[in-house]
Amino acid sequence: MSVTIKDVASRANVSPSTVSRVISDNSRISDATKKRVRAAMAELNYQPNLIARSLTNKSTKTLGLLLPGSQEDLLLNPFFVQAMRGISSYAKGKGYYILFTHADNDEDEVEVLTNLVGSQWVDGIILTTVKDNDKSIAFLKEKKHPFVVIGKPDDEEHTYWVDNDNVKAMFQVVDLLIKKGKKNIGFIGGAHEFKVTKHRLLGYLKALKVNNIKADLNLIYEKDYTENAAYEATKELLEYCVPDAIVTTDDLIAFGAQRALIENNMGNISLVGFNNTVLSMYKIPSISSVDINAEKLGMFAAKLLINHIEKQKVDTTNYIIDTKFIERDSTK
Amino acid sequence: MSVTIKDVASRANVSPSTVSRVISDNSRISDATKKRVRAAMAELNYQPNLIARSLTNKSTKTLGLLLPGSQEDLLLNPFFVQAMRGISSYAKGKGYYILFTHADNDEDEVEVLTNLVGSQWVDGIILTTVKDNDKSIAFLKEKKHPFVVIGKPDDEEHTYWVDNDNVKAMFQVVDLLIKKGKKNIGFIGGAHEFKVTKHRLLGYLKALKVNNIKADLNLIYEKDYTENAAYEATKELLEYCVPDAIVTTDDLIAFGAQRALIENNMGNISLVGFNNTVLSMYKIPSISSVDINAEKLGMFAAKLLINHIEKQKVDTTNYIIDTKFIERDSTK
DNA sequence: CTGAAAGCGCTTACAG
DNA sequence: CTGAAAGCGCTTACAG
Known part of the structure; x- marks a missing residue:
């Protein structure tokens, strides 16, 4: 033929x-x-014929990308698409293809990985979320299959990973708010199981501590990464007290919070999102957010993994991608 | 090993x-x-070892997914992620992997396809957008490589495709608005080169015609699929006249239109989005939209392609996926 | 500077 | 019911 x-x-x-x-x-x-x-x-x-070449070379020049399946709406978060674009661009430049798979739920994740690794389709795998005691990471380590993770893993030394400095990023946000005279600051985060929530919460707590403000657990919420869960959380928060400001771990969460604030005629309370999605700019008031450079996270994840696969000498096991606070009306 | x-x-x-x-x-x-x-x-x-099996079987059990690269922000449209999820779910059930690639720009698209087809990595390809005289479609036809397209192609008879009935969907929206007494209806669409824009515009024009309303070209805008382009277009429109209603071809466009309306204290003008993204529900006022069932579009695209590859007898070359008008405050 | 041969890990027609 | 052999389309150590 x-x-x-x-x-x-x-x-x-x-x-x-x-x-x-x-x-x-x-x-x-x-x-x-x-x-x-x-x-x-x-x-x-x-x-x-790349299939034939792969068979002799024992290398497929393709990377597996595992997207989370646990929460229905998680994938709709623009973060993933942006990260994918970064991964895809870098990989393409290096002649790699991307195979993408998703898990149907948490248990399914290891099964998906088992098939992927066993079938010998991919030279390496990119994980896009990290949890405590992450089973996927444990599995890939045990199999000694090359992988990289977006997010900071438990074992920072012996895992390849890329992440922002989320503790610092949130610290700076909260510290700034405090310098502006805010004291009573609410925190609305995504599910606690994700490392990223944890790190941002740590930054929040650290900023309070440094500024001698006692943390109040009633001001802290950890729910799903959805607009609606955030809306409900904010309503609860407002029943407890009227805060000076609210920080969140995601723009989608900030959108929900803003809706609750506006409904209660408190649209002027300071509010900060995270991930700097397009729409935060167009909210009224426009919402301050932290740009986490998702595309760059993806690019460096691909870079780290490909270097590792091709046994380039890599001087590091991780990259910290810079973040940037984007101030808008919601904190002015 | x-x-x-x-x-x-x-x-x-x-x-x-x-x-x-x-x-x-x-x-x-x-x-x-x-x-x-x-x-x-x-x-x-x-x-x-699936690579070895692929070589002997001359079938990789993987599908190539080509995402548009032409417009930077297009990919951020939730439509693609939802379609991907549908594709991925169906493919997974049938034991297929998904290889995804993106083009950097329009010219690049055929080159990406050339490599993909030539390398013999994929059994079939899914195209996610359709343009007039689509070069990608022409290329794949010439190569006789199995493919399916999301969107209605020029040659409906000899191409596998899935789509909504976009003419009808938009017809119904506009007809409904007219029945509610609206006459002066603006249309703000995405770029004209996309078939989907064209079809929705046709539906708009048809509804006017059926109701004996003369179309006014000054009410019709075709710009990029971005919030901001839509905002600008709406401002232009408002300078021309104050419409009774505005219909759009995408929620993102409706968001931009709403912003312009509210700025001009015209938040009560009827407004309709398309694709029913999560956030349309939470806008104030909440925006009516048309649910196009993106996930189902993806599922049926995968189904059609896999049937074709596996030479199942298929009784059809296409599926029309149902749409549903979701009425919210913006048209009440 | 170039070729014949073996091998990568499977599947399947042929033979028994 | 089972096995030996050939073949899928490449790459590379070995030989010259």
Whole structure:
């Protein structure tokens, strides 16, 4: 059916081995032969069969991307698409394909990974969320299968990972609010099981402590990453007290919080989102947020993984991607 | 390194051929042998190497998904993630993997496809947007490579595709608005090059015609699929006249339109979005929208493609996915 | 500088 | 009911 290395060989009057060497631009092949073979390839419109190559090389040049399946709406968070774009761009530049899979639920995740690793489809795997005692990480470590994780894992030393400094990023936000005279600051985060929630909460607590403000657990909520869960949490919070400000771990959460605030005519209470999604800019008032550079997170995840796979000497096991506070009307 | 069919064979004292037949549950193998071989597979934790299998079978059991790269923000539209989820779910159920690639720009698209097809990585390809004289479609047809397209192509008869009935969906929206007494209705769509914009515009025009309202080109805008482009278009529109209602081809566009309306104290003008994204529900006023069932579009795209690849007899070359008008405050 | 041969891990037509 | 052999399309150590 399609043209193979043999067809090229016979057309150029050389052996298949020679054609293969021309493809890899082996220096021991004469220029004359190279020219002839390349002409034949062009005439026949030859493209190497990558499956065959993968089998001999024991490398598929593809990366597996595991998306979370646990929470229905999690995937709708623009973070994932942005990270995917970063991953995809970098991988493409290095000649890698991306295979993407999703888990249906938490238990399913390890099963998906088992199949992926066992089938030998991918050279390495990118995990997009991290939890405490993460089972996927444990599994891949045990299998000694190359992987990288977006988010800070338990074992920072022996895992490849990329992340923002979420503690610091949230610390700066809360510290700034305190400097502006806010004392009573609410915290509305995503589910506690995710490391990212934990780290941002730590930054919040640290800022309070540094500024000698006692933390009040009644001001702290950890729910789902949805607009509605955040709306409900904020209503609860408002029943408890009227805060000076509310910080959140995601713009979607900030949107829900803003809705509750506006409903209670408290639209002027300071509010901060996270991840700086497009729509935060267009809210009324526009919502301050922290740009976490999701695309860059993806790019560096791919970079770290590919370096590792190709056994480049890597001087680090992780990258910390910079964040940036974007101030808008909601904190002015 | 990893365990192969040979290892299983020697452990079970049979030939590799027999092991292979047990894997495919060939009926000519005795139950006793099957049991023995399966035990060996379990003990050794054997999983077939799918790359090797692909090479012999000339089928990779993976589908290529091409995402648009032309417009930076297009991908942030929740539609794509929802469609991806549908594709991924269906494919997973049928034992297919998804390879995803993106084009950097329009010209790049055919090049990406050339590589994908030539490398023989995928059994079929899913295209997620359709334009007039779509080059990607032309290319895949010429190569006779199996593919399916989300959106209605030029050649409806000889292409596999899934789509909503966008003409009808928009017709119903506009017809309803007219029945409610609106006459002067603005239309703000995405870029004209996309079929989907065209079809929704057709539905708009048809509804006007059926109701004997003359179309006014000054009420019609076709810009990018971004909040901001829509905001600008709406401002322009408002300078021209004060409409009774505005229909759009996307929620993101409706968001931008709403912002312009509210700024001009015209928040009470009827407004309709499209694609029914989560946030439309939480806008103030909440925005009516059309649910296009993106996940179902994805599922049926995968279904159609897989049927085609596996040469199931398919009684149709396309599926029309139902839409549903979700009425909210913006049209009450 | 080039070729023949072996091998990657499967599947399947052929033979018994 | 089972096995030996050939083949899928590459790459590379070995030989010359």
